[in-house]
Amino acid sequence: MKSHSSNNKRTTFYFILLTILFRIGVLIIENVKKSTKDKILELLKKDVSLSVNDLTERLYITHMAVRKHLNILEKDHLIKSIEVKQQMGRPLQLYSLTDKGERLFPKNYEGLTVDFLHDIKEIHGENSIKQLFKKREQRLINEYSPRIVHEHTPSEKIKEIVNIQNEKGYMANVTKIDENTFELIEYNCPILAVAKEFKIACQCETEMLKDVLQTKQVNRICCKTDGDDHCRFFIRF
Structure with missing residues (x-):
């Protein structure tokens, strides 16, 4: 009986493990489908304007990586940036879509x-x-x-x-x-x-x-x- 119970527990454990791995795999595949630049554009479409910190937190990548992608998108005239004064510290740089960037999204x-x-x-x-x-x-x-x-x-x-x-x-x-x-x-x-x-x-x-x-x-x-x-x-x- 103990052996049978042990086998059931082992089977359940493997099933849970496989389920977790499958879900992780799906997330990885979905992540690979879209480039970081695409994700940045989508986030700016939804939130209108975001800072480097905002994008870093959403994308789970470094500040340096975010800035690199933002520079490319700015050179391609897909995004623009403005400085917003804060009560303390340096002005905050906020990024948003340009008209050209907006045109990337489906219209009818x-x-x-x-x-x-x-x-x-x-x-x-x-x-x-x-x-x-x-x-x-x-x-x-x-x-x-x-x-x-x-x-x-x-x-x-x-x-x-x-x-x-x-x-x-x-x-x-x-x-x-x-x-x-x-x-x-x-x-x-x-x-x-x-x-x-x-x-x-x-x-x-x-x-x-x-x-x-x-x-x-x-x-x-x-x-x-x-x-x-x-x-x-x-x-x-």
């Missing part, structure tokens, strides 16, 4: 925009959507045209439109086929969610390119809204 602006456009269509009709996108087309033409003048060569014009589109986040690239023919590829579409719902967005972009580049020969060959990997245009001057 695209979904909201799509919803609004559907509401406008429902209330004011299909033509109201067309008017909105044509208005956007004209606004972009007015914005881009001063940078692409008539005297520019085809190569200069296409190079500048690539620069403009990259500033807007399109990840654009161009290949020269001959002196007057180019292939423009946009690997990213910043308004993809909207364009999938309202194809007129793509049509207006094509028309905008024709106007700004001063050529009617702009043909969209591939489109991300059709399931292609990128948007591709053949442009001839």
Whole structure:
């Protein structure tokens, strides 16, 4: 009986030990998944502003390690710091997220925009959507045209439109086929969610390119809204 009881106690002990080790393992894995910099950004998102001491206590790492990560995040313009005067001693340095840091966290602006456009269509009709996108087309033409003048060569014009589109986040690239023919590829579409719902967005972009580049020969060959990997245009001057 003693042997049986002893075995039961040993089994229970091993079960408890394995449970503890498993939980520790889970915590370690969760810890590894996120870098220290990610954790700092998350803490600042939740608490708005924290000191080095605050972060040291939350992250269980040294002051030196915290400062090292804060310096990197500041150089990347993801966080900022301010000095707060205290009644005694040196001013307290508090860290918080910058606008760039805030943008790292998920937003649903695209979904909201799509919803609004559907509401406008429902209330004011299909033509109201067309008017909105044509208005956007004209606004972009007015914005881009001063940078692409008539005297520019085809190569200069296409190079500048690539620069403009990259500033807007399109990840654009161009290949020269001959002196007057180019292939423009946009690997990213910043308004993809909207364009999938309202194809007129793509049509207006094509028309905008024709106007700004001063050529009617702009043909969209591939489109991300059709399931292609990128948007591709053949442009001839």
